[in-house]
Amino acid sequence: MLDASGTSSPPRALKVFFAYSHKDEALRDELEKHLAVLNRSGIIASWHDRRISAGTEWDGEIDEYLNRADIILLLVSADFLASNYCYDREMKRAVERHELGEARVIPIALRYCDWLGAPFEKLQGLPRDMKPVNSWGDRDEAFKDIAVGIRRVALELSRSTPKVPTVQEALSEYSANRSQPRAEYGKSRSSSALRPLKWRPTPGTLVLQGPVIDILISAPLAEMDAARTIGLDFQQLQIKALIDTGAALTVINPQVASTCKLPQTDWSRIATVGGGGGVYPGYAAAISFPGTDLPGLPVVRVVASPILGQPFFSCLIGRDILRNWLLIYDGTNGELEIRFR
Numbered sequence: 001m002l003d004a005s006g007t008s009s010p011p012r013a014l015k016v017f018f019a020y021s022h023k024d025e026a027l028r029d030e031l032e033k034h035l036a037v038l039n040r041s042g043i044i045a046s047w048h049d050r051r052i053s054a055g056t057e058w059d060g061e062i063d064e065y066l067n068r069a070d071i072i073l074l075l076v077s078a079d080f081l082a083s084n085y086c087y088d089r090e091m092k093r094a095v096e097r098h099e100l101g102e103a104r105v106i107p108i109a110l111r112y113c114d115w116l117g118a119p120f121e122k123l124q125g126l127p128r129d130m131k132p133v134n135s136w137g138d139r140d141e142a143f144k145d146i147a148v149g150i151r152r153v154a155l156e157l158s159r160s161t162p163k164v165p166t167v168q169e170a171l172s173e174y175s176a177n178r179s180q181p182r183a184e185y186g187k188s189r190s191s192s193a194l195r196p197l198k199w200r201p202t203p204g205t206l207v208l209q210g211p212v213i214d215i216l217i218s219a220p221l222a223e224m225d226a227a228r229t230i231g232l233d234f235q236q237l238q239i240k241a242l243i244d245t246g247a248a249l250t251v252i253n254p255q256v257a258s259t260c261k262l263p264q265t266d267w268s269r270i271a272t273v274g275g276g277g278g279v280y281p282g283y284a285a286a287i288s289f290p291g292t293d294l295p296g297l298p299v300v301r302v303v304a305s306p307i308l309g310q311p312f313f314s315c316l317i318g319r320d321i322l323r324n325w326l327l328i329y330d331g332t333n334g335e336l337e338i339r340f341r
Contacts, residue, residue: 107130
């Protein structure tokens with residue numbers, strides 16, 4: 001990786017989050033000692049809730065680090081599974097981010113317990129054969145096996161295509177720059193106050209087509225600027241997008257990805273209604289909403305997959321983007337309102 005001066009710069013340390021029961025704090029401390037070299041060498045930067053300083057809102061701090069982590073360690077024990085906070089808040093959010101391709105989740109077996117049926121049961125865990133740490137004759141051997149496995153995952157992620165920021169990260173980074181007034185959908189405006197998108201299509205459109213809005217999609221701005229310096233050109237397309245609360249990921253027609261020359265980042269498994277689906281390429285893209293006050297997404301991950309059933313749109317806006325919106329669907333007046341939160 002080259003910095004602005006053209007010299008080599010070290011890769012970013014991968015953020016590692018510990019999800020654990022406080023009754024396993026002693027085992028967590030031992031594990032962190034075995035990760036000391038990875039931390040000191042800048043390969044990882046580990047975090048757990050005992051790092052929260054006095055006077056800080058602990059719930060929001062945990063959510064922030066959980067949503068930004070590259071690697072999430074689930075320290076599994078009966079106490080972890082019995083904790084409503086660990087199971088319902090941390091573990092379920094971790095698995096959701098894993099399925100979205102935003103983070104890598106690694107279950108760590110600390111003590112014997114039955115996790116059959118848990119959302120993470122199919123994920124490859126540590127130590128080898130998921131033999132719990134407290135069943136090893138030498139716990140240091142178990143922790144070393146875990147540390148070696150985490151090192152392997154961290155180096156694999158570091159060598160892969162640079163991680164695309166999550167929707168929340170991208171929006172947070174650019175939220176300070178969204179104070180410039182824009183035209184409300186279909187109208188001119190002089191007020192500098194930000195207003196939500198209120199969309200009133202022709203009668204019957206919401207019923208016949210659903211909540212379909214216009215979006216502009218292109219490669220991320222950094223990619224476009226770099227390409228122009230060597231004479232390449234990227235296209236920006238205006239397409240129709242259906243707001244789909246049933247979709248976990250944002251999906252675009254493969255032709256859109258090809259036309260816009262979006263950079264591929266990874267692959268995702270997409271499941272469709274009826275049990276179909278497959279593995280499709282993921283891309284980095286920039287999305288904006290012309291004529292609205294909705295802040296654009298300078299970097300967002302989309303998956304290119306055939307969109308069947310409707311000729312009215314080329315994109316499905318999924319919950320990875322919708323989690324930042326408040327939708328008000330007024331069927332009586334045929335109006336859709338979107339607020340950014």
